[in-house]
Amino acid sequence: xxxxxxxxxxxxxxxxxxxxxxxxxxxxxxxxxxxxxxxxxxxxxxxxxxxxxxxxxxxxxxxxxxxxxxxxxxxxxxxxxxxxxxxxxxxxxxxxxxxxxxxxxxxxxxxxxxxxxxxxxxxxxxxxxxxxxxxxxxxxxxxxxxxxxxxxxxxxxxxxxxxxxxxxxxxxxxxxxxxxxxxxxxxxxxxxxxxxxxxxxxxxxxxxxxxxxxxxxxxxxxxxxxx
Amino acid sequence: xxxxxxxxxxxxxxxxxxxxxxxxxxxxxxxxxxxxxxxxxxxxxxxxxxxxxxxxxxxxxxxxxxxxxxxxxxxxxxxxxxxxxxxxxxxxxxxxxxxxxxxxxxxxxxxxxxxxxxxxxxxxxxxxxxxxxxxxxxxxxxxxxxxxxxxxxxxxxxxxxxxxxxxxxxxxxxxxxxxxxxxxxxxxxxxxxxxxxxxxxxxxxxxxxxxxxxxxxxxxxxxxxxxxxxxxxxxxxxxxxxxxxxxxxxxxxxxxxxxxxxxxxxxxxxxxxxxxxxxxxxxxxxxxxxxxxxxxxxxxxxxxxxxxxxxxxxxxxxxxxxxxxxxxxxxxxxxxxxxxxxxxxxxxxxxx
Ligand SMILES: Nc1ncnc2c1ncn2[C@@H]1O[C@H](COP(=O)(O)OP(=O)(O)OP(=O)(O)O)[C@@H](O)[C@H]1O
Ligand SMILES: [Mg+2]
Numbered sequence: 001x002x003x004x005x006x007x008x009x010x011x012x013x014x015x016x017x018x019x020x021x022x023x024x025x026x027x028x029x030x031x032x033x034x035x036x037x038x039x040x041x042x043x044x045x046x047x048x049x050x051x052x053x054x055x056x057x058x059x060x061x062x063x064x065x066x067x068x069x070x071x072x073x074x075x076x077x078x079x080x081x082x083x084x085x086x087x088x089x090x091x092x093x094x095x096x097x098x099x100x101x102x103x104x105x106x107x108x109x110x111x112x113x114x115x116x117x118x119x120x121x122x123x124x125x126x127x128x129x130x131x132x133x134x135x136x137x138x139x140x141x142x143x144x145x146x147x148x149x150x151x152x153x154x155x156x157x158x159x160x161x162x163x164x165x166x167x168x169x170x171x172x173x174x175x176x177x178x179x180x181x182x183x184x185x186x187x188x189x190x191x192x193x194x195x196x197x198x199x200x201x202x203x204x205x206x207x208x209x210x211x212x213x214x215x216x217x218x219x220x221x222x223x224x225x226x227x
Numbered sequence: 228x229x230x231x232x233x234x235x236x237x238x239x240x241x242x243x244x245x246x247x248x249x250x251x252x253x254x255x256x257x258x259x260x261x262x263x264x265x266x267x268x269x270x271x272x273x274x275x276x277x278x279x280x281x282x283x284x285x286x287x288x289x290x291x292x293x294x295x296x297x298x299x300x301x302x303x304x305x306x307x308x309x310x311x312x313x314x315x316x317x318x319x320x321x322x323x324x325x326x327x328x329x330x331x332x333x334x335x336x337x338x339x340x341x342x343x344x345x346x347x348x349x350x351x352x353x354x355x356x357x358x359x360x361x362x363x364x365x366x367x368x369x370x371x372x373x374x375x376x377x378x379x380x381x382x383x384x385x386x387x388x389x390x391x392x393x394x395x396x397x398x399x400x401x402x403x404x405x406x407x408x409x410x411x412x413x414x415x416x417x418x419x420x421x422x423x424x425x426x427x428x429x430x431x432x433x434x435x436x437x438x439x440x441x442x443x444x445x446x447x448x449x450x451x452x453x454x455x456x457x458x459x460x461x462x463x464x465x466x467x468x469x470x471x472x473x474x475x476x477x478x479x480x481x482x483x484x485x486x487x488x489x490x491x492x493x494x495x496x497x498x499x500x501x502x503x504x505x506x507x508x509x510x511x512x513x514x515x516x517x518x519x520x521x522x523x524x525x526x527x528x529x530x531x532x533x534x535x536x537x538x539x540x541x542x543x544x545x546x547x548x549x550x551x552x553x554x555x556x557x558x559x560x561x562x563x564x565x566x567x568x569x570x571x572x573x574x575x576x577x578x579x
Contacts, residue, residue: 059573083493098487111488115491115497
């Protein structure tokens, strides 16, 4: 194990309780991610990929094991501390875009800056990100006027605008056709190469997975292999 | 849609409060204005004059008018006889010449003075309420009266008839309800009252116009304050319930959005703040709509019952109504706001 990594996971367990039933979503995951890495994560449905992201991203606490993200130990975090982690340290991108439907693309991005308390500080990163998006002219449209690919690029911009240490993308191309998928994947690649953005991406698509420097295979709540 | 409905539901109790307040102010101001419209400085009333509004029970002998008119500093005395009809309306019997002298004369918009004993003079508000014009006949007190004239308002009563006729109908021949006195100089009011009290004894209430008008105000109408607070309380409960339901619905509808905000690092307080802010906006919108609707209520009253009911627009109550609504909106936001803040972000994001 390399403790210098930006993400260090060891023997991570996650148990969901639904009524009396216990679901073992993660059964001992060990993972180490270096700064600036682009990691693809693949595996069958129900293998615990999303659960791993939710824990690394501070959406849910781990049941057992050690998780450290950018120097923060997640196992001992309170809810408020996890909120802070989501605000400052991680950016999420989801399969379903998850833009706020009543706000324009620009405002969707601005909301993230507002929540992080950055809205009044001019940030060259904001301009750079908007440029990278390649949809500058459509920024004043609401999500339902944008194509899926455009929406997902806006969601990515929103996720990285506060300079998170890591970007977690859960099947970002799952709802996109191949052309739009490629635009999104290129954007992730650019972010990784130009800004050194650490990216973790879950995907079911082998072509998409190939964008990663490494591919992590998950099965039954464990990491089966690296390729 | 949800917001509009909420505005309406919050607006209704606001209108209710403002209308109630407007009615009490309007009725009181109208009463005071009409009393002052007599031009009198002093009012002498019969002993049984039960309340300030309804001068029923007339125990002033008619001879008093002459007697009072001869007192020092008294320029005119005019005796009137009043008969209440549908509250708060009264028919007032007058000696037209005597009353006109005191009040500065009637300003006729239609027709003119009494010509026969069954003639009636009404003001334009009552004319509008009854849809009648000079020359036409109306039924009042189960009697038919010919409208000899329509006057501008503000002169003691909305309805005047010859005093003899009214006394006869009331089987009170020779009696008066009250006598109005006009002095040579209003400065002499207290002197004259003192003098009259000595001469008439304690049986006859003698009031200056100022005393009479100040007797009728929001604070000394029995139960009015309490009633106002009950209506305010109802407003608070309705506002609370509407905001609570409306925002709870909004929170359910926006479960995903709440999840998104949480995934972006929005704290519980941030989410609670959003719900609270929107609730307060609902409260502001509802108050504005309620104020607009109170103008509507005033218009309805103006149009349909201008003589019986007067409603004032009491702008001093707008901030009070706003404060009441905002307080109930903030209370109403609490439960939905806390439940939104406690949403689990993963469940919220998975919500369809
Ligand atoms: N909030 C939850 N409550 C209960 N069980 C859950 C919850 N989230 C996930 N699970 C269960 O945990 C297991 C792992 O789910 P997870 O979503 O991590 O899989 P996944 O690899 O992302 O699958 P997919 O490829 O379908 O997205 C599954 O059995 C799932 O049913
Ligand atoms: Mg998943």
